[in-house]
Amino acid sequence: MxxxxxxxxxxxxxxxxxxxxxxxxxxxxxxxxxxxxxxxxxxxxxxxxxxxxxxxxxxxxxxxxxxxxxxxxxxxxxxxxxxxxxxxxxxxxxxxxxxxxxxxxxxxxxxxxxxxxxxxxxxxxxxxxxxxxxxxxxxxxxxxxxxxxxxxxxxxxxxxxxxxxxxxxxDQKPRFPVESIYYKESYPTDRQAIMKDLVTYNQTISAYYSDRTNGERKDSWTEQMTRMLSTPRxxxxxxxxxxxxxxxx
The missing domain is CATH 3.40.109.10 (NADH Oxidase)
Structure with a gap:
């Protein structure tokens, strides 16, 4: 590298x-x-x-x-x-x-x-x-x-x-795993597979916030995004x- x-x-x-x-x-x-x-x-x-x-x-x-x-x-x-x-x-x-x-x-x-x-x-x-x-x-x-x-x-x-x-x-915020961002040849059509990746990423993000705040914050990525995007800005x-x-x- x-x-x-x-x-x-x-x-x-x-x-x-x-x-x-x-x-x-x-x-x-x-x-x-x-x-x-x-x-x-x-x-x-x-x-x-x-x-x-x-x-x-x-x-x-x-x-x-x-x-x-x-x-x-x-x-x-x-x-x-x-x-x-x-x-x-x-x-x-x-x-x-x-x-x-x-x-x-x-x-x-x-x-x-x-x-x-x-x-x-x-x-x-x-x-x-x-x-x-x-x-x-x-x-x-x-x-x-x-x-x-x-x-x-x-x-x-x-x-x-x-x-x-x-x-x-x-601290550095964890990004999506490469396989959740980089798709070969075409966009994936399997919503369940995408959802599964998001569940795993949610666990990573929740642990990140919990470590940073001594357990005071544990919200997931999907919770954050839904909260932010629920109201037009x-x-x-x-x-x-x-x-x-x-x-x-």
Missing amino acids: NQTIETILNHRSIRNFKDQALTEEQVIQIVEAAQMASTSSYIQAYSIIGIENKETKAKLAELSGNQPYVEKNGHFFVFCADLYRHTIAADMEKTDIKPAIETTEKFMVAVIDASLAAQNAAIASESIGLGMCYIGGLRNEIEKVSELLQLPNYVIPLFGMAVGVPDAET RTQIKDFVQGKGFLKS
Whole structure:
């Protein structure tokens, strides 16, 4: 096993950081690593906004549901789906591209591009001894986040990433067994087999929480997911995304 795979397999979310800002060199290394992620048709449909200002971090923490690690970290990155610069390119070339970039397909391309770049950034951060945590909570108040960051049409804030020097080690949550994720040739049609795998995974997750909390928490994965998905969340996002020019067709 090489060092890159070891770094990936050692991943865990870090939510406690030392009061130590990233250096400019570290920030640029992380961004350059993000840029080298694969991108559909060379479109590079994303932007990364770095947040250093303490007041801006505090506001983002509030909008994210008062998550303290959004405010207290070495550097905060916001990853955006971005097709705005492509409208400028089209103006330069005197071409109308709106019917294309307003499709669901191009929205998916932008989201995928940004996600691939973010994962490169995450691995780069961890490879130089830093910790990180994705912040989907930015979408709790996505319109206010967009206004705070002055995002134009065709730019959507997807998620944040808190990066910094870890102040405490955290346990690694067990993932699904490989055979529950990787299927050969086609998706399995045997629901009972999938259910059996979930029962086994539930036991693993319950034991994990029990060990971490001295028996105070023992909920299973299916209990967590059912509880979370029983109520729709962030239902305002569709209107916001369409208002930004996406998902017109």
